[in-house]
Amino acid sequence: MDDQPNSESNTNMVTPTHPSLIDSSSSESSSSHPPSSEPHITNGNHVSPTKTRNNENRKEKKHKILFLDAYDSFSNNITSLLTTLLDDVDVYVLSIDSPLLNPASPDFGQRFRRELAQYTAVVCGPGPGSPDNDADVGLMNYVWQLQLDAAEKGSNGGEGGLLPVLGICLGFQSLVKYGGGEVKRLKRGLHGMVREVLHRPDANGGDGNIFRDVKPFKATLYHSLCGDIGQHEVSEADWREGGTKWKPIKGCADLLPLAWVEEERDDGEVERILMGVKHLRKPFWGLQYHPESVCTEQEGNKVIENWFKEALRWNEARGRVVMEVGEGERLAHQATKPSLLSRLQVPVGDEQTTLSTTTTTSERKIWWERMGTRPEHRSATVRLPHGVQVSDVVEELGLDGSDKVVVLESANATATASARADVRGRYSIIAAGLEEALRLEYHTGDEYATFKLQKVNGLQVDLSERVFLGPYGGIWGLVASFQEMRSLGGGVELPDLPFLGGFMGFITYEQGLSDIDIHLENRQHHRPDVCLAWVTKSVVIDHTLGLAHIQELYSSDTDLDDDAWMRSTADRLLSTSAHHQHQFLNNLPSPAKKAKTRRPSTSTSIQTPLTKEYEARVKTCQEFIAAGDSYELCLTDQTKITRPLSDMIPSATSQEHHAPQQQRPTSPTFNRKQQQRRRSSSLVPTTTSTPVPSSWHLYKTLRSRQPAPFASYLRLGGATLVSASPERFLTYDRHGRCSMRPMKGTVRKSEAVSTLEQAEKILHVPKEEAENLMIVDLVRHDLHSICGAGNVEVSDLLKVEEYQSVFQMITVVEGQLPSPSSDNKKKYTGLDVLAASLPPGSMTGAPKKRSCELLQQIEQHRERSLYSGVVGYMCVSGRGDWSVTIRSLFRWDDERVTVQVQGEDGQSEEEHEVWHIGAGGAVTILSTPEGEREEMFTKLAGPLRVFADLG
Numbered sequence: 018m019d020d021q022p023n024s025e026s027n028t029n030m031v032t033p034t035h036p037s038l039i040d041s042s043s044s045e046s047s048s049s050h051p052p053s054s055e056p057h058i059t060n061g062n063h064v065s066p067t068k069t070r071n072n073e074n075r076k077e078k079k080h081k082i083l084f085l086d087a088y089d090s091f092s093n094n095i096t097s098l099l100t101t102l103l104d105d106v107d108v109y110v111l112s113i114d115s116p117l118l119n120p121a122s123p124d125f126g127q128r129f130r131r132e133l134a135q136y137t138a139v140v141c142g143p144g145p146g147s148p149d150n151d152a153d154v155g156l157m158n159y160v161w162q163l164q165l166d167a168a169e170k171g172s173n174g175g176e177g178g179l180l181p182v183l184g185i186c187l188g189f190q191s192l193v194k195y196g197g198g199e200v201k202r203l204k205r206g207l208h209g210m211v212r213e214v215l216h217r218p219d220a221n222g223g224d225g226n227i228f229r230d231v232k233p234f235k236a237t238l239y240h241s242l243c244g245d246i247g248q249h250e251v252s253e254a255d256w257r258e259g260g261t262k263w264k265p266i267k268g269c270a271d272l273l274p275l276a277w278v279e280e281e282r283d284d285g286e287v288e289r290i291l292m293g294v295k296h297l298r299k300p301f302w303g304l305q306y307h308p309e310s311v312c313t314e315q316e317g318n319k320v321i322e323n324w325f326k327e328a329l330r331w332n333e334a335r336g337r338v339v340m341e342v343g344e345g346e347r348l349a350h351q352a353t354k355p356s357l358l359s360r361l362q363v364p365v366g367d368e369q370t371t372l373s374t375t376t377t378t379s380e381r382k383i384w385w386e387r388m389g390t391r392p393e394h395r396s397a398t399v400r401l402p403h404g405v406q407v408s409d410v411v412e413e414l415g416l417d418g419s420d421k422v423v424v425l426e427s428a429n430a431t432a433t434a435s436a437r438a439d440v441r442g443r444y445s446i447i448a449a450g451l452e453e454a455l456r457l458e459y460h461t462g463d464e465y466a467t468f469k470l471q472k473v474n475g476l477q478v479d480l481s482e483r484v485f486l487g488p489y490g491g492i493w494g495l496v497a498s499f500q501e502m503r504s505l506g507g508g509v510e511l512p513d514l515p516f517l518g519g520f521m522g523f524i525t526y527e528q529g530l531s532d533i534d535i536h537l538e539n540r541q542h543h544r545p546d547v548c549l550a551w552v553t554k555s556v557v558i559d560h561t562l563g564l565a566h567i568q569e570l571y572s573s574d575t576d577l578d579d580d581a582w583m584r585s586t587a588d589r590l591l592s593t594s595a596h597h598q599h600q601f602l603n604n605l606p607s608p609a610k611k612a613k614t615r616r617p618s619t620s621t622s623i624q625t626p627l628t629k630e631y632e633a634r635v636k637t638c639q640e641f642i643a644a645g646d647s648y649e650l651c652l653t654d655q656t657k658i659t660r661p662l663s664d665m666i667p668s669a670t671s672q673e674h675h676a677p678q679q680q681r682p683t684s685p686t687f688n689r690k691q692q693q694r695r696r697s698s699s700l701v702p703t704t705t706s707t708p709v710p711s712s713w714h715l716y717k718t719l720r721s722r723q724p725a726p727f728a729s730y731l732r733l734g735g736a737t738l739v740s741a742s743p744e745r746f747l748t749y750d751r752h753g754r755c756s757m758r759p760m761k762g763t764v765r766k767s768e769a770v771s772t773l774e775q776a777e778k779i780l781h782v783p784k785e786e787a788e789n790l791m792i793v794d795l796v797r798h799d800l801h802s803i804c805g806a807g808n809v810e811v812s813d814l815l816k817v818e819e820y821q822s823v824f825q826m827i828t829v830v831e832g833q834l835p836s837p838s839s840d841n842k843k844k845y846t847g848l849d850v851l852a853a854s855l856p857p858g859s860m861t862g863a864p865k866k867r868s869c870e871l872l873q874q875i876e877q878h879r880e881r882s883l884y885s886g887v888v889g890y891m892c893v894s895g896r897g898d899w900s901v902t903i904r905s906l907f908r909w910d911d912e913r914v915t916v917q918v919q920g921e922d923g924q925s926e927e928e929h930e931v932w933h934i935g936a937g938g939a940v941t942i943l944s945t946p947e948g949e950r951e952e953m954f955t956k957l958a959g960p961l962r963v964f965a966d967l968g
């Protein structure tokens with residue numbers, strides 16, 4: 018059988034005989050990406066097939082497949098698989114609820130038929146929910162129905178003729194329902210589970226058996242629901258016999274089972290789960306498993322190839338005409354997103370420069386547009402004195418007390434932990450001079466962003482300018498165009514350092530929600546969700562070589578040729594000694610001293626999540642999963658810590674993003690002198706006389722307790738973040754190579770689990786691997802949305818790494834940005850990937866959008882804020898690196914509570930600051946409420962201990 022020449026093998030290479038079948042669209046790839054000069058990358062386990070041209074002279078033409086997207090987080094993996102696996106195929110995407118096709122409108126049928134007529138075939142994709150809920154399948158319902166109408170009317174070919182359809186997962190279930198079957202719940206959902214797909218290669222079903230010539234293979238499952246066409250009522254013997262013995266049951270006369278999985282359940286019964294069906298009269302097929310998953314074996318690709326051959330054969334046999342339309346007339350869009358720069362309605366790059374030099378536009382330019390354009394880079398390198406740490410440098414530069422600081426530290430650079438070299442972190446980055454740096458702030462949902470500048474050459478200027486985002490297509494368009502004007506790429510020889518200058522800052526989880534079109538309601542504040550400082554002065558520490566690179570971006574047009582800052586910084590670094598750490602430790606009050614000197618008012622109050630409530634929420638997550646609404650939900654909760662004010666904080670005047678309704682209470686504990694100082698200076702002292710460890714102290718304690726590759730200390734835009742994140746979200750290099758590193762699967766270090774081998778035993782189990790795999794497939798989808806078909810691979814799958822207090826399982830997914838185009842507007846950068854991938858999939862679960870909506874509900878619309886967001890930089894060289902904000906604490910300057918304190922002079926009120934620590938974990942159908950609660954508390958423990966340690 019295997020050796021038999023496949024008579025169909027060239028079907029899709031043959032130019033259809035019917036002249037109108039010839040697709041005369043452009044001979045170029047109609048993809049928005051220019052052809053990549055990069056070597057071919059494997060698509061996970063799927064090796065991108067080399068396409069052999071059997072007729073070099075034939076006119077290039079492309080088949081078009083319509084993919085109906087039901088908001089799954091794996092859709093782009095399917096479109097990539099179809100594009101790379103099948104010859105000469107372009108895939109177009111239409112969402113199941115496309116506003117362009119409203120079923121309630123009178124011309125819906127006509128419009129939808131006209132759209133369908135433009136494709137060789139349709140794929141109905143996977144997604145959350147159930148075919149029993151019309152909103153979950155949307156247009157899919159009409160795919161089967163509309164075609165039925167057309168066939169009944171005898172229209173065989175031409176507009177509205179039956180066209181081949183493949184349903185995948187939810188799409189498969191929709192077909193089962195259409196064919197008269199039922200969609201039920203599995204005894205227990207199977208998400209990220211890899212199972213052997215059984216089938217009868219020789220089954221009846223004539224030519225339409227797409228499992229023909231396919232060897233047994235393993236495939237990934239992501240479903241809670243399953244199709245029931247009566248398969249359980251067939252005896253084992255008859256079932257094994259195959260299609261000839263198949264007696265349709267339950268009015269499913271038209272559905273022929275092709276493949277299944279046998280799942281042994283706890284009750285000892287074997288559940289026969291349908292994996293493939295074929296419609297006996299129509300060109301409809303369905304697959305319950307996920308052919309595109311990185312863990313579906315390559316043999317499974319043959320099923321897809323067979324399906325497409327069948328599809329072409331159907332069309333050819335019936336002389337089906339594929340209608341030609343211009344690209345503009347198509348309702349569906351390309352599978353990859355257009356570049357951020359292409360969405361701009363403002364000139365960019367060279368266009369802008371040309372405009373500004375040849376016209377008077379430059380005069381109209383406002384201050385922030387001019388700042389930092391066409392930067393040049395200069396640097397000085399010094400050898401750091403022995404033993405000097407990042408924290409010493411920060412203190413030497415006086416940044417520890419500043420309210421504008423960004424430190425990204427590879428805090429485990431010298432640790433012996435087993436984290437791989439790529440994250441053990443060779444470099445740490447310290448931003449300097451931020452009070453003179455331009456800052457971009459954006460509150461999600463606003464129509465504008467704000468550029469701010471506090472000082473210029475030491476003079477207070479307090480500039481602030483709102484920029485309306487419409488012409489930029491949103492905040493990311495504005496950031497992209499700003500960066501484009503300040504890029505240092507283009508053939509210039511640049512030092513091989515991760516950061517030369519550029520944006521550094523944070524992005525909240527809520528901005529990520531908005532990026533996936535989740536509406537935020539009733540926000541009680543006006544804090545920035547995107548807060549980026551344009552860093553022109555920085556120190557990059559190379560831990561491997563013990564060097565500090567002091568660098569500056571400047572413009573030879575406007576800046577003085579003055580490297581005084583670099584010189585003085587170099588001098589300071591050379592004279593730095595490692596004493597700061599010890600000094601700090603010595604300054605801490607000893608426990609005994611603490612007890613004596615501290616008033617009750619200084620006590621820290623800690624509100625951790627309630628155990629029972631958290632466990633109940635785990636169960637709620639599992640109910641949603643069992644109903645098919647999600648495959649995995651990353652449930653989180655927050656611990657709130659209040660304590661007396663610690664850091665120097667900016668005065669009310671410079672906190673313009675405060676909620677108008679939130680009045681900043683004046684503390685009665687200020688004496689007159691302090692109040693005067695408060696008015697006259699931009700920094701006010703804290704209210705308590707007892708030493709309250711500053712946020713910098715919290716950071717130093719956390720980073721020494723929990724050295725992490727993506728530690729960060731950040732004070733920007735009214736936020737203070739102290740983070741010991743072990744998780745990289747996304748990094749990209751100057752050549753457009755992107756790498757994401759989702760982390761899923763956590764085990765606490767203990768006496769029983771202290772070695773990597775022991776942790777591997779615990780983590781390499783189906784539950785943990787499935788958790789990780791789900792996010793890996795999700796991250797592949799996110800990367801595909803920019804990198805395009807065939808340009809994403811999994812380079813390290815399910816690896817266990819050791820950290821200070823936990824072991825974590827990680828996977829590395831890599832993608833290649835499309836090669837630069839001569840047209841600036843078509844250029845993609847790492848920012849495109851960042852904007853397309855928020856919020857981090859490891860913090861949401863899958864499918865991302867539905868899971869986030871459910872989590873908002875389950876977490877009672879409490880904002881996650883900085884937690885679950887990202888922190889990092891985008892360098893003028895085109896590089897970038899972003900970590901997931903976890904294992905961290907944060908606070909906002911404008912968040913205060915007033916507490917009653919009993920002091921020596923009686924009762925008074927005192928203002929306290931509020932810290933938040935988020936913690937959580939991925940809930941799957943296999944989770945236990947106790948296990949999840951324990952995991953959440955394990956992750957919380959590290960950051961929380963800092964307060965206990967420091968009092």
Ligand SMILES: C=C(O[C@@H]1C=C(C(=O)O)C=C[C@H]1O)C(=O)O
Nearest residue numbers: 761762763859903936937938939
């Ligand atoms: C939710 C957290 O961590 C996330 C969840 C993980 C998990 O479920 O194993 C692991 C790393 C993070 O992506 C957290 O640290 O609070």
Ligand SMILES: NC(=O)CC[C@H](N)C(=O)O
Nearest residue numbers: 143144186187241242645
């Ligand atoms: N991956 C999917 O399409 C899942 C389909 C459906 N929501 C289920 O859980 O069964």
